[in-house]
Amino acid sequence: MRHTFRLILLYCLVILLPTFCHTQPSCQTPDKNVGQCVHFSSCRFVLRQYAMYKEHMPPAIMRFLQRSRCRPKVDGYHLCCEIKDVIPANANSKLK
Template identity: 70%
Template sequence: MRRTSRLIPFGFVILALAVLLPLLPSAFGHTRSSCQTPEKTEGRCVHFSSCRLVLRHYAMYKEHMPPVIMRFLQRARCKPKNQGYHLCCELKDVIPANANSKLK
């Protein structure tokens, strides 16, 4: 009597990993709003009024922000314009949702 192997084909394992690996960060507590800042650091996609960096720049320059800062903020956008102005804010600068913000 011949035994047949019940091993899963290697190609199927690779395909399953390729499909499932992108889903793993959300399973381990990272939110889907995770992003990478223009400076290549880990960030979170938040409304601009929830980012201390933006509030500091606004307090310093008001409506006269230097072009270099405006370009940085434009590169940090993480959602389409029709969803409001959201940008990738470095984790240390994210203001918690329950904190009061000057611009909210």
């Protein structure tokens, strides 16, 4: 009985808690700043660049974004976004 309780507790802490808390792992941006691994639509830097250049993004910015990737492609496009540019999950995701 006690062993089962520990397994359930471990499952809740490791599997469920991160899902419910929406915690993103910390990471380091290509220019060595502290960031969070988030979906690209939750990063003000990306939204600003897209608003400025649309489909004509300069190659240097494209390379920076590619080097910022922090999760496999199958999970969607996640990149390491500098902390100051992360849009909180409960915020309206429009460019501010």
